[in-house]
């Protein structure tokens with residue numbers, strides 16, 4: 049805690065849902081389209097949603113509301129991780145070198161035989177790390193166990209867009225067939241989580257190079273029939289472009305377009321290697337992109353044309369990818385690196401701004417996941433998904449300094465509290481819904497079994 053700030057006695061494991069809460073004395077970064085800030089701001093939360101956000105001087109009367117004094121802390125929208133693989137988290141650091149294809153082959157013996165319990169414990173590992181760094185929503189990908197990540201996220205209190213990516217066994221180096229099993233798992237997860245507003249699901253396919261055209265069309269058709277988004281990795285590396293060109297005579301995005309699987313409900317991971325025609329196809333289709341700058345750099349995949357995509361109106365969010373390719377699940381790092389990578393690559397100190405990075409990590413990330421009616425910014429009517437940060441700039445807090453700090457200086461160490469649907473799920477290093485030490489003991493136990501020689 050910064051000196052001079054008084055610890056607020058506001059911790060409440062069971063925020064009474066029948067009582068309004070007024071969060072006052074906060075520096076509020078709303079994350080709306082104009083990046084509006086309120087230096088002396090307040091937020092009124094009713095039934096888990098924001099009823100009012102604004103300057104304290106204009107605060108409406110809120111008789112009977114529980115009042116929480118944030119002691120001048122910064123409040124920002126919950127961060128949105130548009131692409132990750134929680135189930136792989138137990139293997140963090142087991143393969144830190146190699147270009148994408150080579151790396152994937154080195155990993156296959158480790159990740160091919162993962163059990164559902166390995167996956168579940170990996171999801172716990174991922175969710176704990178994400179919440180700690182202010183992430184309130186994540187889109188997760190797995191091969192088996194489409195409902196696992198969402199179940200774990202919901203238990204901890206976070207939101208999830210969960211699901212599995214189908215692949216064609218003939219085109220993969222390892223693994224069992226997972227289609228139509230992924231469809232059955234997703235249907236089951238949808239039924240089990242029907243009343244859980246924190247969980248949504250998609251149907252996905254791994255990539256244009258690991259799926260046959262027939263499978264891509266079949267999975268997209270099933271997603272459309274169920275009214276679900278369709279998730280796929282695409283144009284991640286130059287090798288992928290060469291492979292798809294060789295097999296189909298078309299580049300990856302052209303291939304997906306020809307197959308009719310690109311539309312406003314398609315979420316593409318990566319999109320590093322796009323030519324002008326593919327950028328136009330993407331923009332015309334309404335498809336959205338999860339940009340993973342750290343993973344793309346670590347696996348030597350390249351630098352995605354982020355500004356070209358955004359200029360064309362393609363929604364771009366930020367993703368961490370997995371603990372194998374990153375290895376942290378920290379969107380503060382991702383925001384900073386997204387900016388630095390573009391600047392270093394283009395030799396342009398104006399390429400991407402702090403505002404751009406914040407938009408991608410919040411409002412535009414929500415758009416990417418099709419969840420922007422409810423989350424992504426702190427505006428009246430939206431969910432009260434927010435992060436309270438203990439930022440204490442020596443010169444005092446101004447909008448420019450706060451936005452700069454959030455992108456270039458902040459990290460999990462500044463996260464004091466995380467709220468989802470108005471509920472405190474993490475505060476002062478403590479998770480409110482789960483016993484973290486018991487969860488960690490189970491993760492370690494699973495890790496020990498995995499690392500035992502066969």
Ligand SMILES: [Zn+2]
Pocket residue numbers: 131132133189281317369370
């Ligand atoms: Zn991925």
